[in-house]
Amino acid sequence: MPKTTAYTATIEYVSILDEKGNFDEKLGKGLITDEQALDLYERMTVCRQLDEFAFKLQRSGRMGTYPQNKGQEAAAVGTALALNPGKDWVVPSYRENAALFMMGLPMHYVLQYWMGDERGSQIPEGVKMTPLSVPIGTHMLHAAGIGYAEKIRGTKNVVATYFGDGATSEGDFHEAMNFASVLKSPVIFINQNNSWAISVPRAKQMASETVAQKALAYGMPTVRVDGNDIFAVKYAMDEAVKRARAGEGPSFIEAVTYRLGDHTTADDARRYRDPAEVEAWIARDPLIRTRKYLEAKKIWDQSKDDTLQERAKTIVKEVVATAEGVSKPEVDSIFNAMYAEPHKELVTQRETMRTSSLGKNPEQVGLKSEALGTRH
Amino acid sequence: MATLNLVQAINLALQQEMAKDDRVIILGEDVGPNGGVFRVTEGLHAQFGDNRVIDTPLAESGIIGTAIGMAMNGLRPVPEIQFEGFLGPAYDQIVNHAARSRSRSRGAITVPLTIRVPVGGGIHAPELHSDSPEAIYAHSPGIKVVMPTTPYDAKGLLISAIRDPDPVIFFEPKRVYRSFREEVPEDEYTIPIGEAKVVSEGDDLTVVTWGASLFQCIEALDNAPDDVSIELIDLRTVDPFDMETIAASVEKTGRCVVVHEAAMTCGLGAEISSRVQERCFLNLLAPVQRVTGFDTLMPYYKLENEYLVNAKRVGMAIKETLAY
Numbered sequence: 001m002p003k004t005t006a007y008t009a010t011i012e013y014v015s016i017l018d019e020k021g022n023f024d025e026k027l028g029k030g031l032i033t034d035e036q037a038l039d040l041y042e043r044m045t046v047c048r049q050l051d052e053f054a055f056k057l058q059r060s061g062r063m064g065t066y067p068q069n070k071g072q073e074a075a076a077v078g079t080a081l082a083l084n085p086g087k088d089w090v091v092p093s094y095r096e097n098a099a100l101f102m103m104g105l106p107m108h109y110v111l112q113y114w115m116g117d118e119r120g121s122q123i124p125e126g127v128k129m130t131p132l133s134v135p136i137g138t139h140m141l142h143a144a145g146i147g148y149a150e151k152i153r154g155t156k157n158v159v160a161t162y163f164g165d166g167a168t169s170e171g172d173f174h175e176a177m178n179f180a181s182v183l184k185s186p187v188i189f190i191n192q193n194n195s196w197a198i199s200v201p202r203a204k205q206m207a208s209e210t211v212a213q214k215a216l217a218y219g220m221p222t223v224r225v226d227g228n229d230i231f232a233v234k235y236a237m238d239e240a241v242k243r244a245r246a247g248e249g250p251s252f253i254e255a256v257t258y259r260l261g262d263h264t265t266a267d268d269a270r271r272y273r274d275p276a277e278v279e280a281w282i283a284r285d286p287l288i289r290t291r292k293y294l295e296a297k298k299i300w301d302q303s304k305d306d307t308l309q310e311r312a313k314t315i316v317k318e319v320v321a322t323a324e325g326v327s328k329p330e331v332d333s334i335f336n337a338m339y340a341e342p343h344k345e346l347v348t349q350r351e352t353m354r355t356s357s358l359g360k361n362p363e364q365v366g367l368k369s370e371a372l373g374t375r376h
Numbered sequence: 377m378a379t380l381n382l383v384q385a386i387n388l389a390l391q392q393e394m395a396k397d398d399r400v401i402i403l404g405e406d407v408g409p410n411g412g413v414f415r416v417t418e419g420l421h422a423q424f425g426d427n428r429v430i431d432t433p434l435a436e437s438g439i440i441g442t443a444i445g446m447a448m449n450g451l452r453p454v455p456e457i458q459f460e461g462f463l464g465p466a467y468d469q470i471v472n473h474a475a476r477s478r479s480r481s482r483g484a485i486t487v488p489l490t491i492r493v494p495v496g497g498g499i500h501a502p503e504l505h506s507d508s509p510e511a512i513y514a515h516s517p518g519i520k521v522v523m524p525t526t527p528y529d530a531k532g533l534l535i536s537a538i539r540d541p542d543p544v545i546f547f548e549p550k551r552v553y554r555s556f557r558e559e560v561p562e563d564e565y566t567i568p569i570g571e572a573k574v575v576s577e578g579d580d581l582t583v584v585t586w587g588a589s590l591f592q593c594i595e596a597l598d599n600a601p602d603d604v605s606i607e608l609i610d611l612r613t614v615d616p617f618d619m620e621t622i623a624a625s626v627e628k629t630g631r632c633v634v635v636h637e638a639a640m641t642c643g644l645g646a647e648i649s650s651r652v653q654e655r656c657f658l659n660l661l662a663p664v665q666r667v668t669g670f671d672t673l674m675p676y677y678k679l680e681n682e683y684l685v686n687a688k689r690v691g692m693a694i695k696e697t698l699a700y
Binding site: 089091118119121122123124130131135138139141142143144145146147148149150152171172175176178179182183333334337338339340343344345346 | 401427428430432433435437438440441442443444445446447448449450451453465468469472473478479480481482483484485486517518520540541542570616619620
């Protein structure tokens with residue numbers, strides 16, 4: 001018997017607005033209105049300022065470890081633009097702040113979280129998202145389950161989940177892709193391929209030429225886009241969302257971008273990255289090309305940009321003030337939040353926390369409950 | 377009233393909760409038309425269909441992670457992990473997500489999830505099909521751990537677990553699945569999570585146990601001299617466990633033997649023993665004894681009966697504790 005072809009596939013690459021500001025009118029037509037483009041540019045600018053400020057907060061001891069989003073704003077806003085806040089879900093990693101804000105998360109929540117306060121993850125009623133996820137590549141499974149719940153309720157709501165290139169090495173990534181496909185869960189897997197997993201470059205992370213091709217193994221429509229191009233990202237997202245809403249299951253988007261900053265404030269990327277590589281990517285900054293696009297359309301200029309930068313600073317200062325103005329959490333909350341109702345042993349431990357004798361009743365260490373005063 | 381075994385009682389609880397609440401979803405390997413490898417979900421796929429009884433891909437972390445997402449979005453998933461030896465791949469999802477979600481989101485994102493897992497040895501199963509990992513999960517805050525032994529308790533506790541707003545691991549002693557029957561009411565009833573059961577009352581010594589070892593304890597009590605009065609407690613929930621019932625008993629008897637199938641070191645017997653000496657020090661007439669599995673691997677089945685706690689070992693511990 002002659003050999004035959006069992007399977008072939010190609011993966012499209014989509015670029016609409018390139019780093020020089022060239023715009024593909026055919027593909028880009030009607031994707032993002034001028035008003036939306038202005039809004040996204042503003043959001044990216046505010047997010048960039050928030051990042052810069054957060055870095056300074058960490059360096060001056062006002063905040064703990066923080067992962068900057070710098071350079072990856074387009075993938076966040078371009079995807080979120082295709083979602084319905086309050087209905088569609090976002091299941092994030094931790095480098096897509098701008099998307100979370102578009103879904104309705106108040107900006108100070110993110111800072112409050114990185115300032116060490118769980119209330120920064122206390123997602124407000126009506127905002128459809130899960131908190132930032134720290135263990136890499138594990139949260140996409142939740143997206144599969146969240147999407148399944150929407151599917152069997154018969155809603156048209158979809159779930160967008162974000163993760164990096166390193167996360168696609170994790171077993172749970174593959175399980176999530178497989179489960180979502182098999183269950184036809186309305187999930188959009190958004191890979192922010194920023195080339196680096198802390199210090200490990202993509203070439204050491206995987207032997208596959210693209211991240212997008214990993215989706216082929218799960219029978220999932222997949223595409224690679226210029227992740228610093230809001231139009232290309234929106235283009236791919238529109239198609240994926242349309243499929244998900246139509247009950248056709250999950251899709252995969254590899255957004256090729258770059259982490260312009262360090263992994264986190266605890267990292268120093270100069271130890272492992274070639275400065276020339278970083279320089280090349282600075283030229284591909286999503287903010288620069290979006291601004292070029294707006295200027296070419298004659299709806300943006302230097303003076304508007306100056307005003308925006310000032311406004312962004314003001315917004316960020318207010319956000320920082322809000323985050324820093326929040327009172328310290330009550331110690332009780334670590335006990336009260338464990339279960340719907342704390343069990344008896346937890347109640348005892350809550351009562352005795354301040355006696356520094358964990359597990360003992362206040363009476364056992366010579367203290368009356370009343371004598372402990374207020375608990376914070 | 378119907379006389380049911382453990383498999384039938386759990387099946388009945390699942391069937392009734394699914395009929396009552398369409399948020400209850402079963403997922404796992406072979407749980408669909410096959411009814412699960414132990415047939416615990418038999419008939420449920422036929423009654424409730426593909427959307428609510430899901431045969432999943434063979435991936436434990438995937439099963440639990442997906443179930444967590446379902447729970448975060450308003451469903452009441454009841455995933456089945458085929459054997460406790462395969463809980464390992466799902467450990468990250470259980471401990472780092474299911475158990476943490478309520479606390480880390482300060483109540484905004486909760487995970488009402490019941491993970492059913494057959495547990496323990498004694499059925500001549502392959503390697504990794506006979507372990508007792510309950511203490512690992514009892515040591516992880518944020519998740520409750522239940523291990524009923526009798527059909528009546530299993531039905532009432534499973535209904536409580538499914539309705540619980542927090543994640544629960546529901547261990548089913550597989551050695552008991554078809555080896556013991558009792559009357560189980562058709563009507564729905566619940567047994568609160570965290571409440572032990574005093575199986576028999578006594579004044580001289582307290583035996584605390586859970587899981588399949590309950591039957592070896594009953595045998596040991598039957599073999600004890602007639603003039604010795606022993607109180608037997610079936611913990612039923614191992615986390616949070618019912619210290620009040622244990623303490624009340626030991627305050628009365630002054631002697632305590634803890635019996636479990638799992639290995640000794642850092643087993644739950646250590647925690648119970650420690651709490652007993654904290655709470656009942658002045659009542660104690662003898663050191664708390666433990667009768668447990670050994671700190672070895674659970675042997676393959678030719679030697680599993682030597683590993684498992686038996687009535688003779690329990691009897692020896694009772695005798696020594698009484699004679700101390």
